[in-house]
Amino acid sequence: MEGVNTDLETATDPDRHRHPARTLPRTTRRPERSAVVDLAAIRHNTRLLKGLAAPAELMAVVKADAYGHGAVAVARAALEAGADALGVAHVSEAIELRRHGIQAPLLAWLHTVDTDFGAAIGNDIALGVSGGEFEAIAEAARALGRTARVHLKVDTGLGRNGFTMQRWPAAVRAAASAQEAGTIAVVGIMTHLGAADEPQAPENEEQLAVFQRAVELAQEAGLSPSVCHVANTPGTFDAADMAEPRRMLRDMVRVGIGIYGISPFADRSAADLGLIPAMTLRTTVTNVKEVPAGQGVSYGFRYRTPEATTLALIPVGYADGVPRIATGGPVRIDGVSYAEVGRIAMDQIVVDLGRPGLAGEEGRNLLGAEAVLFGADENPSVREWSEAAQTIDYEIVTRISPRVTREYIDTGRDAADASGDGVEANWTIVLHPASAEETQRIARRLAAHLRPGDLMTLTGELGAGKTTFTQGLGAGLGVREGIISPTFVLVRQHPNDPEGPRPGGPMLVHVDAYRLATAAEIDDIDLEETLPASVTVVEWGTGKVEHLTDSRLEITIDRATGAGASDGGSALSAVLADLEAGSGDGADEPRTLTIRGIGPRWAGDAPRELLQ
Numbered sequence: 192m193e194g195v196n197t198d199l200e201t202a203t204d205p206d207r208h209r210h211p212a213r214t215l216p217r218t219t220r221r222p223e224r225s226a227v228v229d230l231a232a233i234r235h236n237t238r239l240l241k242g243l244a245a246p247a248e249l250m251a252v253v254k255a256d257a258y259g260h261g262a263v264a265v266a267r268a269a270l271e272a273g274a275d276a277l278g279v280a281h282v283s284e285a286i287e288l289r290r291h292g293i294q295a296p297l298l299a300w301l302h303t304v305d306t307d308f309g310a311a312i313g314n315d316i317a318l319g320v321s322g323g324e325f326e327a328i329a330e331a332a333r334a335l336g337r338t339a340r341v342h343l344k345v346d347t348g349l350g351r352n353g354f355t356m357q358r359w360p361a362a363v364r365a366a367a368s369a370q371e372a373g374t375i376a377v378v379g380i381m382t383h384l385g386a387a388d389e390p391q392a393p394e395n396e397e398q399l400a401v402f403q404r405a406v407e408l409a410q411e412a413g414l415s416p417s418v419c420h421v422a423n424t425p426g427t428f429d430a431a432d433m434a435e436p437r438r439m440l441r442d443m444v445r446v447g448i449g450i451y452g453i454s455p456f457a458d459r460s461a462a463d464l465g466l467i468p469a470m471t472l473r474t475t476v477t478n479v480k481e482v483p484a485g486q487g488v489s490y491g492f493r494y495r496t497p498e499a500t501t502l503a504l505i506p507v508g509y510a511d512g513v514p515r516i517a518t519g520g521p522v523r524i525d526g527v528s529y530a531e532v533g534r535i536a537m538d539q540i541v542v543d544l545g546r547p548g549l550a551g552e553e554g555r556n557l558l559g560a561e562a563v564l565f566g567a568d569e570n571p572s573v574r575e576w577s578e579a580a581q582t583i584d585y586e587i588v589t590r591i592s593p594r595v596t597r598e599y600i601d602t603g604r605d606a607a608d609a610s611g612d613g614v615e616a617n618w619t620i621v622l623h624p625a626s627a628e629e630t631q632r633i634a635r636r637l638a639a640h641l642r643p644g645d646l647m648t649l650t651g652e653l654g655a656g657k658t659t660f661t662q663g664l665g666a667g668l669g670v671r672e673g674i675i676s677p678t679f680v681l682v683r684q685h686p687n688d689p690e691g692p693r694p695g696g697p698m699l700v701h702v703d704a705y706r707l708a709t710a711a712e713i714d715d716i717d718l719e720e721t722l723p724a725s726v727t728v729v730e731w732g733t734g735k736v737e738h739l740t741d742s743r744l745e746i747t748i749d750r751a752t753g754a755g756a757s758d759g760g761s762a763l764s765a766v767l768a769d770l771e772a773g774s775g776d777g778a779d780e781p782r783t784l785t786i787r788g789i790g791p792r793w794a795g796d797a798p799r800e801l802l803q
């Protein structure tokens with residue numbers, strides 16, 4: 192390990208920080224502190240949201256430097272994953288994207304008397320129009336001899352920007368005559384929701400109703416906007432539980448926070464929604480010291496060590512965007528999470544490692560160890576910091592300051608989004624059954640869409656509820672014989688029950704491919720024989736059965752975070768839970784159920800309505 196460190200070693204050697212004396216000074220350095228953004232997470236989240244919105248288009252909102260993630264890199268990743276347009280607040284933000292060669296449709300919606308509308312029109316940036324700027328935009332268009340593309344914004348109740356409904360009829364009339372004069376083209380109508388993160392709030396329905404009225408009035412005034420849009424990230428998720436999801440999703444959704452892998456809901460985590468947090472805020476431990484009991488820590492001595500202990504100094508503070516008001520925010524050092532103690536200072540925070548002896552020569556010397564404030568997977572979450580600071584996740588990531596280097600990585604972890612043969616799904620549905628019963632209900636409804644020749648792959652750890660799901664399919668298809676976990680048999684055939692709900696329907700073929708390593712071994716069990724006349728569900732079939740037909744549903748069941756089945760300790764009880772599906776330990780913990788439709792059989796709309 193002596194000598195020149197390559198970038199690769201620096202980035203990937205997990206033991207690197209255990210020997211700080213040997214790796215410092217390094218010839219190739221990482222940034223001293225960085226917000227590392229995984230572009231694969233951005234792509235994954237974009238695809239997931241687009242799947243929820245389809246066939247509505249997706250506008251990726253990259254205002255405020257993409258909520259602190261870096262607008263140019265995020266915009267490119269989102270466009271790569273299928274975003275149809277980009278949204279920002281300021282014209283200057285939109286121009287910055289154009290300067291970097293981004294040619295996608297762009298919309299900016301928050302202007303001042305000093306906004307350069309001429310530059311916006313010249314750069315083909317569509318403009319949100321909420322009131323007073325109307326004349327200035329028309330003027331700038333006239334001066335340029337061009338047409339400004341605008342989205343009229345109506346205030347449906349939020350009380351911020353947008354025409355009030357009182358002024359709306361006059362506004363659409365004025366817009367119609369400006370359109371006739373050729374100075375503007377009304378391409379869209381938009382509004383913004385005030386409580387979409389509270390799906391039960393009555394204001395959501397009220398705002399949607401006002402919006403519908405506003406669209407009708409615009410049409411009566413002779414406008415024919417092609418893109419009406421309402422939903423932000425929470426609205427896009429809310430739609431799945433609404434009687435008429437299209438009222439929310441309309442022609443396009445404008446999603447920001449979800450793209451970054453963060454949940455907008457107080458009661459649902461990113462993992463609950465199937466999102467992957469894109470940003471990791473990390474640095475390294477810069478000082479480790481032994482202190483006695485009673486040692487004061489940081490300004491005001493608001494913390495005193497209760498016992499003799501070791502303190503670690505972390506070189507980020509409020510100048511880097513860590514909120515000073517926070518108390519007890521987590522920092523993960525060398526795989527262990529600690530709570531920050533004492534006042535957060537401009538440049539630094541302190542962690543009490545909880546016991547003495549950690550700064551010694553023997554034992555682990557944590558000087559130089561990686562320190563992560565938040566990130567994906569096993570790292571602390573943004574949510575822990577927003578709770579420590581009594582704010583929302585949006586603010587935590589957005590306020591990370593320019594002093595923190597943005598680093599871009601591509602973990603490729605979104606490869607799982609594309610199926611085994613690299614084919615992209617037509618649509619993705621993400622559901623959150625709260626109980627085994629609900630999982631079965633979803634499967635029963637899905638069964639109504641199934642016909643002979645349909646193939647499903649079903650993936651999820653032991654105890655996740657794969658058998659529960661298959662039982663629901665069997666019930667919906669009306670097949671004979673109780674369905675049990677196929678753990679000890681490879682294939683089971685369940686013929687149609689003529690007395691059941693779907694007499695004459697297809698039989699269900701239930702396969703466990705867990706111990707079948709390859710497609711060749713699958714061929715040995717002759718699924719090709721039964722496939723055309725039956726509905727086939729293959730547990731652990733991903734990567735093994737794709738060659739059988741050009742279309743399939745990929746179904747994944749994940750236990751919610753913290754469900755505890757994956758820590759290995761309870762493999763046996765998990766098997767039992769699977770065997771006695773619905774009654775086993777943890778069977779009623781919430782799950783994330785993801786259904787992806789692949790191939791011509793599943794082209795077109797997701798059967799979302801039928802899955803509610």
Ligand SMILES: *Cc1c(COP(=O)(O)O)cnc(C)c1O
Pocket residue numbers: 252254300383422423424425445446447448449455
């Ligand atoms: C910021 C913003 C959005 C995105 O909201 P998220 O909750 O981050 O998805 C959408 N529309 C408007 C008008 C916005 O200002």
